[in-house]
């Protein structure tokens with residue numbers, strides 16, 4: 313399109329369609345104050361501010377409407393932000409048939425098309441992650457640790473003590489994918505390069521496809537979405553690896569019963585134990601393993617990449633971390649119990665998530681109660697309203713976190729030691745609260761956070777103890793990319809690493 317007039321007309325047309333859609337569709341939110349203009353066309357400016365500066369936009373509203381609500385425009389709808397403990401607690405405790413986590417996330421990801429309708433209809437995997445995965449963390453810790461050590465050795469081709477320049481994000485993605493899959497599918501599959509690659513690709517492609525499908529009118533989706541979705545392509549590739557494994561487990565279970573000797577203790581087995589009806593079939597289980605991978609890999613890789621950048625950007629943290637890790641490991645070896653004693657490691661992860669996090673919003677829900685959801689302040693949000701809490705603004709509120717724009721890796725361990733009551737879990741990374749939201753809070757708080765914390769802390773401890781990390785030319789920390797509600801670490805930046 314070379315003709316400048318065509319570009320101007322095209323742009324004007326797009327704005328016009330957008331304005332009409334926004335003006336004539338969606339729930340009536342006229343009672344909720346808006347940031348910027350409420351006029352469909354004029355609010356376009358805030359759409360851009362939301363797309364590229366959600367944290368500043370939300371913080372403006374957070375300050376203006378503390379303990380209240382405000383709305384900000386996304387490209388196709390309004391998002392209502394809820395602030396203050398009282399109202400946020402109501403989101404955390406609301407039942408699914410009033411404020412729906414699943415409708416919100418399934419629309420965002422277009423889960424039916426990108427991951428299969430079985431995942432939408434039956435979410436038993438969340439229970440399996442919450443119970444079986446968590447319960448097995450201590451007994452399977454030696455395997456997780458073994459995979460971390462082997463994966464670091466395999467993906468970092470050192471020659472002697474030279475600095476090695478690596479793409480941080482891609483390298484960490486390999487390590488996270490292998491380590492997670494040691495628990496999900498076991499050896500040797502967790503090390504298969506194609507299996508790793510397809511999971512990594514799926515983790516990226518679901519989000520992209522979801523966004524494209526979202527902009528299609530609903531009536532066109534059944535016809536066009538299958539072509540945009542990575543599902544069939546990835547499922548076919550994954551089936552080559554997983555189908556024989558799952559078939560063998562079914563065959564042995566039939567022959568020898570549920571508790572046959574040497575029955576693998578991994579996610580496939582735990583899913584098989586809980587799956588019912590159509591979900592207890594080979595293709596459905598293959599899809600389910602892929603879906604748990606999707607939930608685990610991108611989230612953990614983004615988080616670990618942020619931490620690697622934070623280690624390089626804050627070298628003053630390295631020595632105290634090394635001292636803590638080596639004194640505990642010398643006395644206790646590498647166990648989950650030993651990891652639990654590493655307060656500084658836990659704190660570093662918690663602070664990295666507070667400071668950056670993988671998003672600027674948390675607790676996304678959709679109002680699905682037919683006559684709307686009424687909060688205790690008397691405001692009723694109509695059916696179909698999308699709500700969130702402005703996580704980044706909460707995490708950078710000086711009344712909650714003093715000097716919030718200072719990265720203090722030991723902020724949480726200091727708070728923990730200052731308030732230590734026997735048995736308290738306060739200020740640990742796995743403890744969600746209305747002031748600490750990287751894993752959400754309430755009914756749908758991430759069930760994988762116990763595993764994620766063990767994996768990420770064990771990876772951090774291994775990295776810090778065995779390697780030095782710095783930026784190329786000792787440059788600054790690569791900037792995060794803020795895109796709508798996402799906060800992505802720079803995925804193209806390189807770091808330098810060497811063996812100690």
Ligand code: HEM
Pocket residue numbers: 413435437438441445604607608609611612615670674675676750751752753754755756757758759760761763764
């Ligand atoms: C650092 C890594 C991770 C982060 C930051 C993260 C974050 C989140 C968040 C914010 C939610 C939604 C909570 C809410 O809205 O209240 C969530 C849900 C979920 N996460 Fe994670 N997660 C991580 C790792 C994992 C891992 C490793 C697994 C699996 C082993 C996992 C499985 C899930 C599942 C299944 C849900 C849906 C929960 C439900 O159905 O109620 N996550 N996660």
